[in-house]
Amino acid sequence: MEESLGQKWKQPEFALASVSDLSLAPSSSASPGIARFNSDGLQIHHQSHQIPFNVDPRTVQLFKVSPVLSVCLVEGSDVGKKTLYSRGVTIQFRNDEESAAFHCVVQQWKKEVNAQEGNGRNGTITTSKSKFDDKIESSSSKMYFHYYGQLLHQQNMLQDYVRTGTYHAAVLENRTDFIGRVVVDVGAGSGILSLFAAQAGAKHVYAVEASEMAEYARKLIAGNPTLAQRITVIKGKVEDVELPEKADILISEPMGTLLVNERMLESYVIARDRFLVPAGKMFPAVGRIHMAPFTDEYLFIEIANKALFWQQQNYYGVDLTPLHGTAFQGYFSQPVVDAFDPRLLIAPSMFHVIDFTKIKEEELYEIDIPLRFIASVGTRVHGLACWFDVLFDGSTVQRWLTTAPGSPTTHWYQLRCVLSQPIYVMAGQEITGRLHLIAHNAQSYTIYLTLSAKMWGPGAEQGGILQTSSCKLDLKEPYYRMSQPQAYALAQDQQSQPLIQTQDIHIQSQDLDEPEIVQQPSLNSCAQIDSLMRNV
């Protein structure tokens, strides 16, 4: 079979026992014919017709009706979900071997034409339902890409100078990773990271962007002509597009609140598996979620007070109290996004590592983090504070982008999960627990948090748990708290030194350097307000 196919492909001509045009009466049109492949496509000659049947590889559909009989249809237009065919012929082969060879040649020919069309650095898009559509609700992704399709939201990210400045520094300080290399920008947005990669000497950058922002990216890139010839913008999801070549390096900004919100890390990992050469680089390569218990009496009272409305027994003559409990729990199910004073942390932080170069996409569906802290002060613990950083593991310079409290503020701020039942601890007491994140199809996570304070003093050796408090939160529905960091030291019972970064407990042994921060002006307040909406 292989040999006869090879021979046929070199001299692609098939004598046909009979051909009949489906648009004519069968008895009048059936006659012997020839199928010929040439540079213009496939022509099926019909002895009784002067005009051959011309077939375009992109639109032809070939169906086998019996071992020697096939139907060849040419697609016309689409009406609704139905495809209409503009013309068709039935082909009778002389034997089943020739029939099989013809089918193989047509398949091969279609494949080659598709590959050639993708070769012009344009990329192609598959039309089948993608992995993205399988796991994400369409209403969520529609809103998500609508949001990112607007220039004001891209501007907001560009105006986060800590973020964009760190990317710029990380790329340009590591030119050796980019010079002469093929780069894929995963979720290119305005195209800014593609432009940075081109500035650093990339041979070619494929900027893949699913939202309407792809058009603006084209415009922005075209307006920078010295870089534009080395950048191709491809509109589509990284899960769907085909690229004409493999990438030596991926660049992306896929981080959401708590690192994982938006579930774009999964797209980054899919892009790695689809496009990156073995041992290719990823910018960033690693992310860490940092966590520490905090005390914040003001925040707790603020949230609890929101539900006071429902304690009215005479609201226009109506008793609202039956809904107080539900409203109270509802407010505590919202993680709080704001910039807080690191002195609110009551124990050294710990972190959980996500290695983008190694993690499997499915491992991001459920993230389970055991917690263990030693309280530095005696106080009420109101919950768990979280932030993240990512590492640009360049060959020349390693650089961290951090969103830690006390560091220059980014548009991600920090995140706090507040317990509706605070727990009490003494200095030196162990706090254990679990942070369990479960992905949902609205591009976010349900957060399950449990914190426990172990027995202290007499009886501790029995290891009994004194108090446990749990909460369930939706990362998709945060409470954006628009306050500035406040001086809490006097008002609240805690130590005065920040407890972050340098005292991390390493729960996974990783040889990672500590954050190095680009000092840039922090966000202006308008950008801050707008940026909070990034958590779509």
Ligand SMILES: C[S@@+](CC[C@H](N)C(=O)[O-])C[C@H]1O[C@@H](n2cnc3c(N)ncnc32)[C@H](O)[C@@H]1O
């Ligand atoms: C956080 S923005 C970053 C934009 C730009 N890279 C930057 O740094 O300014 C993420 C971008 O990725 C795009 N995006 C998210 N998921 C995607 C996917 N699966 N395929 C293609 N683009 C995606 C979004 O539309 C958005 O523009």
